[in-house]
Amino acid sequence: MNLIKNMWKDKLAALSLTVIAAIVLAGVFAPWLAPHDPHEVDMELRYAAPSWAYLLGNDHLGRCIMSRLIYGIRPSVLWVLAALAASVGFGGILGLIAGYFRGITDACLMRVCDVMLSFPGYVMSLAIVGILGPGLENMMIAFVLAKWAWFARMIRTSVMQYAESDYVKFSKAIGVSDTRIIMKQIVPVALPDIAVVSSSSFASMILQISGFSFLGLGVQAPHAEWGMMLNEARSVMFSRPELMLAPGLAIVIVVMAVNFLSDALQAALDPKLLRSKPQPQRQEFSRTAKLRGEEVA
C-alpha cells in the first residue's frame, strides 16, 4: 500500500501506471471498446483517411485501424506480459534458490542454465514452434522455455550479493527459517533489479513476437497484432507512411511506460532514493540540523 502511495507522488510513475492500466483494460474489454469488427474488410475504404466513423483511418483492406489496434493489445501486450511473468517467475525462483543456497544446488541449476543458454534464443524458439506447431500459445511456451535461463542467471547474481550481507547472516544465526529469510529479506531488495531486468526485455519480446508473426509462426493472418500491422504497412511505407504511425507509436508508448514504471518502482522501493527527491530534502535537512543541535547540547 505504501509502495503505491510512494509511486503516486512521482508524476512520471503515476502517468506510466495510468497508461499501462488503461491499455491493459482496453485490451481486456476490446469487444466493447472497439468501434468496428477488426476483421471486417471493406475494399471501398482502402487507405481511407481518418474520419469520425474510423478514427485512425483504414488499412490496405479497408479494415478499421483503431479497432485492430485495440484488439492487437491482447497478443502484443497482455500475452507478452503473461509470458514475461511466467519466465521471470520461473527463472526468478530458480535464481533465488541457486543464489541463496549456493554450493551443489547452485552448481547443478547453473549447469542446466548453461545448457539452455548455449542454444541461440531464436533458433530455440523456432525449434519449439516447429515441434509444437505455429500459434500464439505455442510461441508463448517457446518464449518461456528460451528465456527463463537468462532470467535465472541475472537474478542469481543479484541475489548472491544480498545473501552475503550481514543482515541475512544475522537472521540465519538467530534461527529464522530459510523461506522466511528469502521472502522477507532477499526478495524485497532484489525486486528493483528484477524489475529492471524484466522491463528491459519486455520491449525486445514485443518485437520478437511481431518477428515471429511475420514469419507466419505466431499470430495468424487475419488476427490483429501490432508487429504484424507494422509489417503490413511496410509495403506502402513510402506512399502511405502514416499507416506505420499508429502501431509504431503504440509500441513506443507501451515500452516507454513499462521502462519508466520499473525505474519508478526502483525509486519507490528504496528508501535511500525516496528521500533524495528534491522536495522532502529541505525537511530532511532541518531535521538533521535539529538533531545536531541536540547532540551538541
Place this chain on the structure above:
Amino acid sequence: MLIVERIEKSYSKAGRFSAERHLVLKDISFQCKPGECLGIIGESGSGKSTLGRLLLGIEKPDQGTIRLKGEPIGKRTTRQGNISAVFQDYTSSLHPFYTVEQTMIEPLKLVAKSRKDMHTKIDVLLHQVGLDPSYRSKYPHELSGGEAQRVCIARAVSIEPKFVLMDEAVSSLDGSVQLQVLELLKNLKAIYGMGYIFITHDIQAAAYICDRIMIIRNGRIEEIVPIEQLKDVKSPYARKLLDQVIT
C-alpha cells in the same frame, strides 16, 4: 553452556574441483559457561572470524562438534532464541529497506509476543542502548555509525539469547564511541545475564569487558587465560602481543 570440541575447518584453494585445501582452523576446543564473556583474540587471518561463523551455525565444521545445551548448533531450532550476533560492518548489518522499528520487530516475532508487548519492548531496548523513540521511524542510511551499531546491539539482545557473538563489533567505531558501546555492553550483560563471545584484534577492548581471553594464531589455540592472569601469559606469542599493547 557452549561446548566446542576439536573442530577443524578448511577451504579449497582454487575452485570446487581443487584438491588443495587451506587449513583455517585446527583442533579448537573450549567451553563457554552461561553468562561468561570470552574474548577471542588474534591477528587478521588467524581464523577468528571463521570460528565466529562456525559458532553461529552458518557454516559447518569439517570435523568436531559445537554444542549448545547438548544440542548441535547446526540445527536451526537449537539456535532459535539462544544465540545472536553483532557484526563489524554496521552498514550491511541492517536491512536497507526497513526502518529501525521493522528491523527490531523481525527477531521479536521468533519469540512470539503480542504486538503491544513488542512495541513496549522496542521502546525499552532503544532506551537501554541510549536512543530515543524518535529513532523508530528512521532508515539505516539516516543513522550514524555509532547509532547503527547500537540498533544492531539492541536487535541482538532483544530475543534475550544465552550467548551473543560479537565479531569485531566495536572495531570500526572511533575511540569515544567505542568506549560508550563497551560500557553499554557491560550494562546489558548485567541486565540480561547473557554470555558474550567477543571476537577482536584489540586486546584493550577485550581486557575491558571479558572474563577470559583465548588467543589464537594460525588457526590454533595459543592460550586461554582468565583476565586476572593476563599479565602472566606463558606462550611467547601471547607475550609478544601483550608487549605490543603496553609499549
